Amino acid sequence: MSAAATLRSREQPPQPPMYSAPGTGSVQLAGETTYHGNVGNDMGIATMGYRSQKYTPPEWHESNYAKYYQSFVDRDSSERSRHEAKRTINETEAQTNKTQSDVTDELQKRLQDINFWKFELNREIDDTIEETDILLDQKKRLENALRATEIPLHIATDNLNCRQRRQGVDLVQDEPELSLLKEVEIINNVQDLLRKTIEQADKQVKRNRDAKQDLEMDWSDKVEAEEIDSKCGVLRNFHTNKQFHAGAAKFEEIQSTPESWAQFSHDNIARAEHERMASIQLRTLIDNVLQDTSRDMREQADAAETSLAKRLDEEEDAKAKLEDNLKKTCDEIATLEKNIRDVKQAIKDKENPMKVAQTRLYHRANRPGVELCRDPVQYKLVGEVQEIGQSVDALMQKLNDDENALKNLQDTRLALEKEINIKKNSIFIDRDKVLSHRTRYPTSTKLQGYQ
Incomplete structure (x- = not known):
């Protein structure tokens, strides 16, 4: 039995006084003897003026007992209210602490999720930067190869111009001239292909950088969110950097859900991976283009030199025979x-x-x-x-x-x-x-x- 119940059992409320109606000739107060008799009418007549607007002793006792009873009722109600308040305090304290602990745990879980996506975003950013740098190196190779074709083009053009200074019957459209014309055509086609490939590389580099920018913005938002949630996660009741913020407990009109939040980062990573795969494929294409173009140019150059050497042998043989x-x-x-x-x-x-x-x-x-x-x-x-x-x-x-x-x-x-x-x-x-x-x-x- 609780202390309040024990106290209530010891302190019973006082019983109201019992008395007879006026004029019955007997009055019995609680704990007192009963008086009988008929007070003389003469006395009643003589005291009529003193009883007006005055309470009777029973009324006085009744009033006192009413006050006693009301005091007891109010104390009892107050005691119950105090015990209920203490219970409510304890319950709300426990509930508040539990809820705060749950929120702190959720913040820790949220931080884990943020760190996970931040790590994935950072990894993809590093991969994208590395891939973009490699693609830029490949683009530089294309530019070097394009510049390198200027020399063969100048050589082939100069060869054709020089051979235009042949005289007489030797000014013939022979095999070397056809080979040189074909060489010029191949070099022009190679230059066009290299320029188009450089344009593709430029566009892919831009897409890579756009994807990296999206990743970095997402990563930056994650860092800021991590700082905010970390600050919230370590905030405790005894800290001084807290205050009331009226109206903070509301949902914003535009807010993401955990699913859309994760999907957003997933989509950014997926787009970056897609561009990275496209960049890898483009690098493979660039390797093939450079190998094919250099092989074609080198083979045609060898063919032209072979035909020139053969023609030179024919000319020297003809010169020897003429001599x-x-x-x-x-x-x-x-x-x-x-x-x-x-x-x-x-x-x-x-x-x-x-x-x-x-x-x-x-x-x-x-x-x-x-x-x-x-x-x-x-x-x-x-x-x-x-x-x-x-x-x-x-x-x-x-x-x-x-x-x-x-x-x-x-x-x-x-x-x-x-x-x-x-x-x-x-x-x-x-x-x-x-x-x-x-x-x-x-x-x-x-x-x-x-x-």
């Missing part, structure tokens, strides 16, 4: 000139025999009379003159033929010398201007964007 023919022609010219001199000398040598024969005929024409006879000598002399004339004619024909042949040989010699000079010019262009210039052609490593 051999020129030597033979010059030898033949020298021989023919000697022969012409011999023919001229032979013609000149016929002069004296012709003079002798004609002189003989002239003298014999002066023979007198019958002595002017057509004797065998006459016939021989006439035949000799004719024979010498025919020989001179034959020698003159040979001389004419030899002189014509000499002229042709001299023309051929001039043509051969001119052609040899053309070949020398072509060889000089292909060997000293074209092939020597192509030694500056960038290596495959440089064409792939490496320094």
Whole structure:
């Protein structure tokens, strides 16, 4: 039994007084004897003026007992109220402490969730930064490769311009020229592809940075929320940095739910991962583009150099054959000139025999009379003159033929010398201007964007 119940059992409320109605002739007060008799009417008449507006002793006692009873009731009610208040205080204290402890635990759990997502966001930020830096290196390789193509393009263009200075029949659209034209076309296509790939890399870098910015903003909000919740988590009743904030216990119109809060960070991470995967794929594409373009350019350069070397061999072989023919022609010219001199000398040598024969005929024409006879000598002399004339004619024909042949040989010699000079010019262009210039052609490593 509680102390309050024991106290109530010991202190019973006083009973109200018991009395008879006025005029009955008897009055009995609680704990007193009963008086009987009839007070004289005379006394009543004599005291009529003193009883007006006065209480009777029973009324006095009744009033006192009423006060006693009311006091007891009020004390009892107060005692019950005090005990209820203490119980309520204890209960509310316990409930408040429990609720505060639960809120603190929830804050700790919330901090764990924030730290989890903050860690995931920070990890993804680091991965995105690392991937963006690698992609920027790849982009730099593309730019280096694009700059490196300027040298091959200049070389191929210069080769074509140099070969335009070939002369005569050597100004031909041969295999090296076709290879060089194809090389220029390939380099232009490679430059267009590299520029487009650089544009793709720029766009991907921008998307990576946008995703990183979203992650950093989310991470920054998480850091701020962590600071706020950490501050709230360590706040205790004995701390002084607390105060009333009227109207704080309300829900804002725009607030996220735990599900949407987690989904927001999850979506940011998912978008960043998507862009990171796209960046990795783009880097793979860049590697393939650089390898393919450098291989194509190097293969075409090798093909052009092979065709140029082959053409140079042909030109040198043609020059050697022309020089051999020129030597033979010059030898033949020298021989023919000697022969012409011999023919001229032979013609000149016929002069004296012709003079002798004609002189003989002239003298014999002066023979007198019958002595002017057509004797065998006459016939021989006439035949000799004719024979010498025919020989001179034959020698003159040979001389004419030899002189014509000499002229042709001299023309051929001039043509051969001119052609040899053309070949020398072509060889000089292909060997000293074209092939020597192509030694500056960038290596495959440089064409792939490496320094």
